[in-house]
Amino acid sequence: MDIPLFDLSTWRAAEQQERVTLAARLDQAMRDSGFFLVSGHGIDASLTDRIRAEARTFFTLPGTVKDTYATGVGGRGWIPCGREVNAFYGEVADADKPDLKETFTLGRELPGGDPAWFTPNVWPAEVPGLRAPVTAYADLTQALYRELLEVLAVALGLEAGYFVARTRQAPYTFNINRYPPRSVTGTPLEGQFRVGPHTDWGILTVLDRQPGYGGLQVQALDGTWADAPYVPGALTVNIADLLARWTGDRWRSTRHRVLPPPDADVNEELISLIVFCESDMDRTVVPLAPPVGGGTDYPPVVAGDYYRERDAAASFD
Template sequence: MTRSGETDALRATGVPLIDLRRWRSGDERTRAELAGELDRALCESGFLLLDGHGIGSEPREQVRAAARRFFALPATAKAAYATPVGGRGWLPPGQEANAFYGEQADPDRADLKESYTLGRNFSIGDPGQDALWFAPNVWPAEVPELAARCDEYADAVRRVYAELLEVCAVALGLAPDWFVRRAGRSPHTFNINRYPPRRETGTPRDGQFRIAPHTDWGMITILDRQVGYGGLQIQARDGSWLDAPHVDGCFTINIGDLMARWTGDRWRSTRHRVLPPPAESPGEELISLIMFLEADVDTLVAPLEPPVGPRQDYPPVRWGDYLLERAGAANVS
């Protein structure tokens, strides 16, 4: 969807477009207005589109071009870089089966995708924790340019993330650096997802998707996606599924379960899915760049007190423990 057609589609889904340039250059009143718009978006749909983030199309397309070279390698070559969910390297087709939290993933209907998954280049100085959360990335020798392009992109997205955390804090009436101070030593997961065409996957099984209905796990997801017949859908409050809006150059932003829990369900961690490869376009192949951004893994999450957090019955949970539980549930072994 181009900007000329954005208004009706954005209104239909309840997903607004927010321009981060208003935060960067605005006075206190403008910033408060922007934070209010973000608050309403995360209360109502859990999603928003982000413009003005400052990351141009070139670094995103450079990552895609390098990733395509890797995905085009024979499976025998890619197997040298294979990893389970939560690791570093190649997640082969059939390796991951997403599901809504509390529901059982079906390994016989594994997600119709393959991924290259990366983490943050960082160290907290604890060998055990570094090995678990900041393991070295694995780079394919066949595509030497992938490392630099991914590192450049991930660093740029983390800068946007820090700004979004400031907006989130102001939206909740907290000090602007409240979340930033709890995320400086955080890991992230950077997934490059390839959604193969139907002529490669064959006809999906009943109830099988490119990514099955699920919620994200952590703080904030920053997604750069391509649109197609088999694209992203968001579940509305009434249970219906709506095509997620797309505006050229804008990121799709949503929050995860732990951020929703932190706000006492003031903000929604919304179920979403990626449709199966379509019969209407059997050659459709899409590549998404997905950054799952987190808080520090030792952060203890308990609902913020009223009036911020309407729900107070969630027991405290350690950030890293929750992530490990969810990764284990999604892994097809």
């Protein structure tokens, strides 16, 4: 699969014509894999190290304490193991095989914003050091998101600010996922994953991940699965469903999964930092017409309606 490494520092220093060439390289990858890696982003690894250290403190709290922060998919707080099941859109998720992960989830707070999308965050009193690095990282990631939207607009031959102007009031969701080791989960059921095969819902997903046996895999066009490449310090970015729809399937929102906890290392525990970047929720998304768009004629959809449907499909009691 074509999953290139895109150096954002090179983009920032480039003249306009060179930017067109660099963006065209991403256009090629978005048609093939829908994934790319980003280096030169300027987000210091010490910040993500702090987040992981504080998150581990939270995840190791007794269940009775974490229960006071419990929420469902789409909420703010702690999503326990067994509360979420991912599946490909349109397929019936198997509630008997929930994802083998727990999540601390938060999102954008926008004064005066629709409370349906801008829910107040919940911060565990037992881990006072979590809020500062998480907030700093979220702000940096949103700045990166806007910059990547400019790159992708140029890749489509659009005005650089095309997508940025349509995402200014967008929420985001920031998930800190803990993938417990097999020594904790026990042997997974057949077909059970840390995160089941799925596509993401929105515009872009920005992922800071740790390599491991039970890591990220991406599905190729021929249906086979391959380990996603890993470059220390680089972030993994993928196109999500709403952007694929927006481009009339010129770009691919690709199935991916996180493998089960491995028997090769029964103590392997990974923590991923995942920021799901969205559009304005009142935005009506209409596929771009060819030759910019890929030609798939989806009916118009209001982004907020689309997200509500996907939320409902991913959670259960």
